[in-house]
Amino acid sequence: MATPSLRYGLTSLVAGLAALTSGGCIEYLEPGELGQFRYLGDYVAEEDFLFPRPVADRNGSVYALMGSRDLAQTEATVGYASGGGWRGRCAVHQNVDRGLHGWLDTTVDRSWYWSGDALVEVNGLTSDCKQVLRRDPNSQSQLAFKAVIPNVKWTPSRRTLVALVQAPSDPVPFQVVVDLDIRRYSRFEEFIPRNADNVVALGVGAEEETDAGFMVVRYEIEGDEGEDPDVRVEGRFLDANAEVTDIVPIGGLDAFGEDAMTGYMQLGDAGWAAGVLDDGSVLTFNRSTARHITDTGPLEPVGVHLWEGTAWVVGMANGRPSIAAVNSGGALDNPVVWAASERLAGALRSNVVVQDDRYTPIRTLNWTNPDPAYGEFPLVVPNAPWSYATSTSLMMIAGPTYTSGGQTFVSLAVGPVGLSYP
Amino acid sequence: MSLRIATLCFGGLLFASGTAAAAPPPPPDVPEPETEPAPESQPEPQAAPESAPASEPEVEVEVEDEAEPDAPDTAASEPAEDKGEDTDEKASPFKSKYLTIGGYIQPQYTYRVRKGARPRDQQEFGAQQTRAGLILSGEVLPKWSYKVHFVIGSNIASVVTGVDTADYEGDGSTDSLVLRKSLVPGVAIEQLWVNYNPLKVETKGGMEAFSLNLRLGQMRVPFSKQNKTQNSSLLFPRRNQVVTSFLVSSDLGGLLEADFADRRVTLAGGVFNGTGLAVNRDNRRGPLWSAQLEISPFGRLKGYESALELDKKPRFVLGTGMLYSPYRLYDSAGNDTLTRARDLLVSGSAKFVVHGFYLFGEFIRRQVTDNLSSRPFLSTGAYGQMSYAIPLGPNLFIAPLGNFGWSATEQAVQPLNRYFTSDGIAFYFPNKHRLDAVRVSVLYEGEWFVDEGESAQGGTLQVQVKF
Numbered sequence: 094m095a096t097p098s099l100r101y102g103l104t105s106l107v108a109g110l111a112a113l114t115s116g117g118c119i120e121y122l123e124p125g126e127l128g129q130f131r132y133l134g135d136y137v138a139e140e141d142f143l144f145p146r147p148v149a150d151r152n153g154s155v156y157a158l159m160g161s162r163d164l165a166q167t168e169a170t171v172g173y174a175s176g177g178g179w180r181g182r183c184a185v186h187q188n189v190d191r192g193l194h195g196w197l198d199t200t201v202d203r204s205w206y207w208s209g210d211a212l213v214e215v216n217g218l219t220s221d222c223k224q225v226l227r228r229d230p231n232s233q234s235q236l237a238f239k240a241v242i243p244n245v246k247w248t249p250s251r252r253t254l255v256a257l258v259q260a261p262s263d264p265v266p267f268q269v270v271v272d273l274d275i276r277r278y279s280r281f282e283e284f285i286p287r288n289a290d291n292v293v294a295l296g297v298g299a300e301e302e303t304d305a306g307f308m309v310v311r312y313e314i315e316g317d318e319g320e321d322p323d324v325r326v327e328g329r330f331l332d333a334n335a336e337v338t339d340i341v342p343i344g345g346l347d348a349f350g351e352d353a354m355t356g357y358m359q360l361g362d363a364g365w366a367a368g369v370l371d372d373g374s375v376l377t378f379n380r381s382t383a384r385h386i387t388d389t390g391p392l393e394p395v396g397v398h399l400w401e402g403t404a405w406v407v408g409m410a411n412g413r414p415s416i417a418a419v420n421s422g423g424a425l426d427n428p429v430v431w432a433a434s435e436r437l438a439g440a441l442r443s444n445v446v447v448q449d450d451r452y453t454p455i456r457t458l459n460w461t462n463p464d465p466a467y468g469e470f471p472l473v474v475p476n477a478p479w480s481y482a483t484s485t486s487l488m489m490i491a492g493p494t495y496t497s498g499g500q501t502f503v504s505l506a507v508g509p510v511g512l513s514y515p
Numbered sequence: 516m517s518l519r520i521a522t523l524c525f526g527g528l529l530f531a532s533g534t535a536a537a538a539p540p541p542p543p544d545v546p547e548p549e550t551e552p553a554p555e556s557q558p559e560p561q562a563a564p565e566s567a568p569a570s571e572p573e574v575e576v577e578v579e580d581e582a583e584p585d586a587p588d589t590a591a592s593e594p595a596e597d598k599g600e601d602t603d604e605k606a607s608p609f610k611s612k613y614l615t616i617g618g619y620i621q622p623q624y625t626y627r628v629r630k631g632a633r634p635r636d637q638q639e640f641g642a643q644q645t646r647a648g649l650i651l652s653g654e655v656l657p658k659w660s661y662k663v664h665f666v667i668g669s670n671i672a673s674v675v676t677g678v679d680t681a682d683y684e685g686d687g688s689t690d691s692l693v694l695r696k697s698l699v700p701g702v703a704i705e706q707l708w709v710n711y712n713p714l715k716v717e718t719k720g721g722m723e724a725f726s727l728n729l730r731l732g733q734m735r736v737p738f739s740k741q742n743k744t745q746n747s748s749l750l751f752p753r754r755n756q757v758v759t760s761f762l763v764s765s766d767l768g769g770l771l772e773a774d775f776a777d778r779r780v781t782l783a784g785g786v787f788n789g790t791g792l793a794v795n796r797d798n799r800r801g802p803l804w805s806a807q808l809e810i811s812p813f814g815r816l817k818g819y820e821s822a823l824e825l826d827k828k829p830r831f832v833l834g835t836g837m838l839y840s841p842y843r844l845y846d847s848a849g850n851d852t853l854t855r856a857r858d859l860l861v862s863g864s865a866k867f868v869v870h871g872f873y874l875f876g877e878f879i880r881r882q883v884t885d886n887l888s889s890r891p892f893l894s895t896g897a898y899g900q901m902s903y904a905i906p907l908g909p910n911l912f913i914a915p916l917g918n919f920g921w922s923a924t925e926q927a928v929q930p931l932n933r934y935f936t937s938d939g940i941a942f943y944f945p946n947k948h949r950l951d952a953v954r955v956s957v958l959y960e961g962e963w964f965v966d967e968g969e970s971a972q973g974g975t976l977q978v979q980v981k982f
Contacts, residue, residue: 122889
């Protein structure tokens with residue numbers, strides 16, 4: 094029935110559609126490849142400065158954060174997805190005795206960071222920032238976010254996260270569900286046991302499956318008169334309603350204090366959560382048992398990353414960036430060299446083109462031999478690189494330095510990089 | 516104001532075109548009317564030539580009872596082809612050479628339960644989706660035609676009626692502004708165009724061998740088959756959510772359309788503003804290029820979704836479309852960000868009809884890339900829908916119908932997979948002008964946002980009246 098020309102036309106149509114829809118013309122960055130970096134700004138170069146992983150919202154806007162683990166200083170800024178410079182200099186922080194923790198999570202056009210005792214929302218459309226639940230709406234007491242699970246449960250209707258908050262008058266903190274849209278808590282559970290003193294969080298982590306996560310808490314139970322208090326450290330798994338689902342006693346961590354983890358903990362598909370403590374030891378635990386790994390062999394752990402379901406302890410071994418998987422028994426596999434980090438380091442040992450769009454007309458600059466803004470090697474940082482696109486993350490680099498008024502400043506830029514794990 | 520003018524025109528036309536409206540129905544084998552409305556002075560359409568396309572429907576209800584006063588006028592009941600546009604108004608009794616008035620009214624009641632929402636929003640019910648359309652078209656000179664399609668909705672416009680300051684933490688500082696809004700009736704323009712037909716070649720047998728049309732104005736972008744279909748010609752009360760997640764409404768631009776072999780092959784291409792794309796970027800500037808090809812080897816098919824194509828001969832149409840928008844991005848101050856982006860959408864569709872059975876499927880793929888981010892935005896969607904019309908006497912068709920759709924957005928980052936379905940039954944009540952003069956649809960509707968952990972289910976009752 095159909096003529097040859099019609100058959101040819103139909104065949105061409107199907108073939109053309111297959112080619113157009115295959116997505117074959119999409120090219121991602123290769124592991125170790127640098128994308129287009131954007132000039133972030135100039136910042137005081139101080140030894141204890143911390144530059145947590147940059148993150149991106151679903152619109153593509155990039156969020157950068159600068160601060161310190163120990164000092165009460167924080168600055169957050171937004172780079173719009175469309176380009177055109179960075180906006181906002183959000184400096185909201187609470188509690189001078191506690192430093193910056195980092196970005197928690199993002200949604201379509203929002204991102205939240207945790208700094209000191211403050212939970213802060215940054216608007217990716219306006220670059221406006223706002224502290225969430227600075228005061229209890231009922232008592233007007235100032236609230237301290239003792240711990241925040243870095244996982245925003247996001248549905249088309251609402252955005253929530255789970256946190257541990259405490260007012261000065263509260264004997265123990267409360268586990269709360271924070272409604273991020275109206276910036277109030279919608280559910281709360283009192284910390285158990287109620288006679289606990291000095292409740293602090295050593296670290297937190299997210300669990301994608303439950304839309305919530307877990308935390309390692311340390312508290313004291315007052316002993317009889319004249320006796321030392323009973324110190325307890327526990328891993329606690331919480332669900333999206335801020336209810337504790339599992340508690341795992343952890344031994345050997347009595348001496349560690351608040352924010353002892355170098356970065357967020359990670360939970361692999363094997364069910365083991367892992368975190369690196371500030372003495373370089375590694376804590377792993379699941380819902381029934383815990384392991385404190387003090388002997389990591391040649392590996393000097395820096396942090397734990399999660400990649401395609403596997404928790405990896407990253408660090409340095411024999412002067413090279415290395416990585417060791419947390420296996421199904423909660424132990425560490427033998428470390429291997431992290432080739433993607435070395436390739437990125439190699440890529441930085443040349444001219445890196447940086448787009449300076451802080452002012453118009455926009456310029457492109459060549460930075461010679463820049464360094465990672467944080468860490469000895471690229472990506473060897475406490476927090477897992479943000480999943481920006483397929484096999485692509487974001488990295489901050491430090492370029493030229495100069496001195497002004499007796500202070501040394503360093504130029505920073507943020508851009509996408511290709512990465513892979515062994 | 517426009518509505519008032521339209522109402523006056525409507526009343527005037529009722530008087531002016533009384534003869535046409537009162538004309539007796541043509542015999543069942545009358546061919547489809549010409550694309551252009553026949554001048555009032557022209558005689559009634561002649562009987563179909565033997566070479567008439569085999570796609571003419573056979574309306575069994577008329578054969579059963581020709582004396583039935585409500586039997587539909589087969590010639591008028593099938594909307595005439597109009598360069599790929601659905602032309603419901605051509606079946607209107609209110610037509611003249613210069614002005615034809617048609618339209619539709621779609622009251623609709625929806626009840627939906629969304630468990631994961633805030634308590635206030637967990638149940639949604641009401642007739643908010645109710646709307647009406649008024650379509651004016653005509654030919655002011657030979658080869659020059661026009662169309663204006665107004666949509667009047669019960670809650671089209673959202674207006675701010677008040678502003679409150681919000682202090683969520685009770686610390687005396689303003690945390691946010693709370694806008695009090697009201698949804699008010701509004702008028703939107705769906706189509707507004709002028710068409711010029713400079714070339715039309717017919718064979719000796721009267722078949723249209725080739726036709727060229729140039730169109731300028733606001734129109735539905737020829738890309739996705741359903742996106743080109745107008746509101747009253749949809750099978751379901753709403754457009755499939757897969758389509759709406761890729762495209763919205765119509766766009767402003769120009770279109771060139773070429774039809775070959777009695778419109779068995781239609782090729783259209785145009786350039787538009789790009790504001791119809793579902794892209795929330797206000798500082799972009801660049802044209803939107805559109806192209807669409809449709810092939811219906813066994814005879815042209817109507818440009819609307821319905822099981823009321825009663826021809827016993829099976830026919831199908833294959834189509835593909837592409838949208839390409841290269842654009843520049845500017846910052847809020849209007850400066851060039853040096854960001855160059857490319858937005859590419861492709862679609863493919865297949866439609867099959869035979870003797871009251873209707874089957875349609877379409878997929879859409881979108882990819883947005885730029886020279887800055889190394890982060891492509893990839894989305895894919897597909898859906899299928901079907902219906903089967905069963906005649907239950909001269910004045911009633913009953914048609915089970917269903918659809919299922921899937922869309923995945925942001926596939927290069929963290930894909931969000933969503934599934935949609937809508938299933939139910941439609942009752943069609945013909946009149947002498949249309950087989951679908953009145954349609955009553957009762958549907959179950961479900962949507963599952965699997966990666967976001969939320970779902971909604973409910974039902975919709977819609978009554979559609981065409982005039």
